[in-house]
Amino acid sequence: MNDLSQQFIERVKSATAPLCIRGGGSKDWYGNAPRGEVLEVSAHRGIVAYEPSELVITARCGTLLTEIEAVLAEKGQCLPFEPPRFAAESTIGGVVAAGLSGPRRVSAGSLRDYLLGVKLLDGRGHELVFGGQVMKNVAGYDVARLMAGSLGTLGILLEVSLKVMPRPAATATLRFALSQAEALERLNRWAAQPLPIVASAWHEGMLTIELAGARAAVEAAQTKLGAGDTAPETFWDDLRDQRLPFFASETLWRLSVPPTTPPLDLPGEQLIEWRGGLRWLKTDLPAEAIRAAAAAVGGHATLWRAPPELKERVGAFAPLPAPLMTLHQNLKAAFDPRGIFNPGRLYPEL
């Protein structure tokens, strides 16, 4: 019996103190520090429905991401937004709650773009279904997508339905020796052309790009762009799951900026993904200066990994303007009136 909904309903209804919703724990370090009594959800697992020709998979929150990926791969399909796995214990509920997407996000879209429906347990212990298992659905507000990246602050995601896609027929990885400025310029120029570039990464004078799509299209692009050097086969997986040596750092910032932003002149080391839209930064610069630099170009900075006292002091996520925070608080109150789900994990005010 892998359906533990009833157990969760009772736990929520009887809760007198905050609950910390926890799946595989692969992202315990993400966001602000978890608080509250741990509510283990990883035993609530299992793929509820999957039919390849419908392009939709529905699974309980505790289902392992690796299990889902294996089942999809058997049918030649995948989660195109490439959620980082970080660890083998990563669950699909955690993937949705964290809302993170991997290297192909720029071309494929983000997790929320593929989130079609959720079954949610709200703070009153009510089971609610939003969205569904079809591609197009505009009945009611799109509460399902609101759950993407909400870090479990609005409810327990009992089940999620995700749109899946065919795996590309062909892929190729090309590598070019380029300065940061040259790499950014070239990536953005390529973006406005019909080229099958699905992912990019720049680090230490080397630009790596991934092509994917129809075999003919990938071959044509390879010829057009020049063969370049090849990268290690595991490169994109290592980037996605942050196993590259660059990521082994006690403090790491994630800057999300408009992709056309020129090189950010900040001290430290950078690794750039997403055509220039994602800039990982290792630096000693104070938090305020990093956040200001990101905001100045129309982006924001997340304190990704850090010693607890630093996260505690500056918060994991960029502060919100007051009217937006009010909307956030109103929404939190709408779904979790007693404030029992993951308090403070996203913002201290939620």
Place this chain on the structure above:
Amino acid sequence: MSHSPSSADVPEVPVEARDALFHELAAILPPAALITHPEELKPYECDGLTAYRQLPWLVTLPETEEQVVAILKACHRHRVPVVARGAGTGLSGGATPVAGGVILSLAKFMHILAIDPQACTARVQPGVRNLAISEAAAAYGLYYAPDPSSQLACTIGGNVAENSGGVHCLKYGLTVHNILKLRIALIDGTVVEIGSNAFDSPGYDLLALLIGSEGMLAVVLEAWVKLTPKPQTARVVMASFDDLTQAGNAVADIIAAGIIPAGLEMMDMPATAAVEDFVHAGYDLSAAAILLAESDGTPEEVEEEIAAMQTVLEKAGARDLRVSQDEAERLLFWAGRKAAFPAVGRITPDYLCMDGTIPRKHLATVLTRIGELSARYGLRCANVFHAGDGNLHPLIMFDANVPGELERATEFGARILELSVDVGGTITGEHGVGIEKVGQMCVQFTPDELAAFHAVKAAFDPHGLLNPGKAVPTPRRCSEYRLTGTAR
């Protein structure tokens, strides 16, 4: 015969409050931007769902963001309902006025403010027409992908409100996948920006919540849209089938073969008959269903994909296959599908266009059931739909001048939507709930879920002033619907 939204869900406005509001608006707006004469209010009494009409109390035509903010603030202060409106092409009554309420027309916000070809984005005002964005972006080899049938006339603000789709959305997504950022005004006049020119923003995904919210959470002041490189080439395969089940299976086979066509559309025999007369595209009139499958991309890609689709379609039992040989022929093949609504409009005095989405595997079953319902209600029904994503558009034909036909058509439509829910689908794929499908919301959602929607609404608009009475039924309406099968 016409309907109006239930007045019970709309706040009552005392006469003194209206007088006070009128004087305030007259002080803010130039005389031409404030319409009160019944003759001039008439064009605003309905949107594309013409069976429902309601004269608003007054119409405002602001030209600046400051004016919009001032109008909202004044309405908020006096607790007068406001309905924002673009071109009014919506098909579910989302822009139908409320009695005693103000219409906030965004028709004058029609400027494309910037196009950034390198970032592949455009910053536009809400009254800009969908097609105008693609026309302006064409100079850079870019276009705006979501293409509702009404794209010639509909505005991007309305697209945001309804999360509009179109033929391309199987491959390129709906509005929600193609909007990066919105500048919005809340009902109290607070202006905020949500989303980002970066690939994500901190906090909750309010952008997803706003898109498709049918004008009930905020008013769009500006939108940053994503532009897509124009495919170098596109070709379409037209396949005819002798039966609906075969055609339905062919759709599943294409997807299962790992192909995501740029468009995958189906028309049944009554639809084909109606459009062939109109556009002379050379459709196979004896086919039970016609499937149009488009491939776009580089010439190499398209050639590969078209060949693959031909193989799948032949194996699936297609009786006849034609591949467009040039751009003119491609457009001709599509002409009928694009003109399906007006074509049906020519053969019947009135029609209702329904909009359910179903899991694709139930296509044949649902079409067969619709055929049975058509016989039961004694009304013709033509089916055109986005087969690739299971989004049905049954066109129910009737004559409003024949007593009882509108009621029968409405009931027929309601049954189709309930059928969609029964097979695991939804009552609306892209047209929205508006006032048309408020009753069927009670079928798709439980009272707890509807309460959650009301709570979301209250989080943005505590007094329920933005587009009240639309999209989300009150518990009272649902009990009525369950008792009588009608929410009006």
